[in-house]
Amino acid sequence: MLMFAVILASSGLLLMIERGILAEVRPLQPAAAGGETPRRHVAAGHDDLEQQVLQDTRNRTISAVCGQRAMPRSVWDLTPSQRRTVLKHLLVSDKYRFLYCYVPKVACSNWKRILKVLGGALESVDVKLKMDHKSDLVFLGDMKPDEIRYRLKNYYKFLFVRNPMERLLSAYRNKFGEIKEYQLKYGVEIVKRYRKNGVPSVGDDVTFSEFLHYLLDEETERMNEHWMPIYNLCQPCAVRYDFIGSYERLNADANYVLEQVRSPSFIRFPERQSWYKPVTAETLHYYLCNTQRRLIKELLPKYILDFSLFAYPLPNITSEYCRQ
Template identity: 65%
Template sequence: MAPRWPDRANRSGDFRSPSAAVLPSLLTFLVIVASGGLLLMIEKGMLSGVETPPPRGSKNVDVGRHMSQQERAAEDVESQILQDIRNRTMTSMCSQKNMPHSLWSLTPQQRKTLLQHVLVNDEYRFLYCYVPKVACSNWKRVLKVLGGTLENVDVKIKMDHRNDLTFLSSFKPEGIRYRLQHYFKFMFVREPMERLLSAYRNKLGEIESFQRKYGVEIVKRYRKSPSGKSSQSAGDDVTFAEFVRYLLDEDVERMNDHWMPMYNLCQPCALHYDFIGSYEHLTRDADYVLRRVGAPPHVSFPARQSWYKPVTADTLHYYLCSLPQKLLRELLPKYILDFSIFAYQFPNTSTEHCRH
């Protein structure tokens, strides 16, 4: 299995030693897993006080490109230690009998979701499970360039998310089995709450079709308005708290894929990815993948669009601290597998922390 790039910083940008920051959290999860109690704790909402391993990177995206040789060497050593811990965490959690161990052990609904999110390139022999709000549009550009249907990754066109792309769901079982066995498999992940906030701001704040389909219904369900004005909403004014209340009532396996947990979209216990890249080190990890699959030198990962508005640490802090604590405590277990398997730390929203 190819190495999954680990990162070196925590959410606040402080650099910790692996032994101080990672091992206690890892051991906590191993104890939970070994006792067979993980899924029970998820269902009962008992994980609000459990720390997960440190996150995969800081908010300074691709800070590694500006390191000195000495700093890079130090990061490589720490990266290897963290990677080993992360791999052991995933192996331990995925080896439990109540977790899926192959594509064919998934339920029909789980398998359908997964196969519809795995893109195929037969020429370069790789499978990419795309996760909305984790640079998937740019990865689709790359696939189209490799497939010869797009001239280069910088062509200014509206992304068509279906045409000129091949999905694993289009193959018969024997074709699926062959590609799973012989192709390089990868996905990219992002801090779960940051991804959720990005989806909320983009889809419910800017996209009219999402406002009509989801926003109107959310306002009807969760906004108390004595005057009855809530029923007249165009769905373009959904608050973050209303959005979270909606998520709490949703079955994770039937959510829209922009806020469905990454675990449910890509099923890492069932597919055994060769590489899991992180949004926090997007350029570095994407370059590794392109080299690994043998992409031509002229094919590079696209730069962010000029209009893109990133979710900063301060923005995420503001939105999470504005939520009633009860809502946040109920929300986090919905994404517990994203936090634990992909090694992200629960956000600190204590009263003291939120004052600052």
């Protein structure tokens, strides 16, 4: 019931924002970084009107939705399961006094690499090593309640977000196309549940539609982190983030954050690996237009807060769009 109420509230609040009714709501975050400018010169990019409008929309929507009576005001208002999830996704840098809520499929490996360099565990962000997602990282969830409270109150807090459908497609292509562990753990079960012909599978041929069927039937709070909604991973109502960056403006926004936490000037956000295959607009178009519209529409309520809070448009699955 709570989630349904929030979905209705967020839709109404977005309409209010468009009409200017919430113009006096104070933003939760500072304005975002502007264009692709080098570090130490990023401030000039803050004149980027389009980005300022995006940040302003996010800030006001989050303020309005999180101001609803039923919404959590702190991590201590969350259920034990919700609290465990967000605290295990908040990475800590005590040296630079910041908390980063990592979101899988939103460049979190590179941010973890930066944290390891800042902590002295890695010499450079360019070191060619397989990413260990646990070692040499400090998680807020491993700390005592008083230590958690102090850091939540006093540290700079940020996260990065991505178009929800693009993130799901990225997770699907990566986990079921490349990772044997996911094929065996999730793929085999998905095929068994949703493929009518009964032909056995080793989990490496899961279709996108079968994946979406699986997500539709999954309880949100029990989802794997790679496709759990960002709202559930990072709880932007319970944690007052100072900055929400975008995957679409990754370099500029990452440089802005590095500037804010006063990291050493030689540290830069890593370039994408040469083997990385990004999800393009054309790729997303292909998958959306070859998936049942009913299935996508039924799935949207599970991710509606990610769309509305972070100002992403709902997926276009009209006949006209798919003919293009």
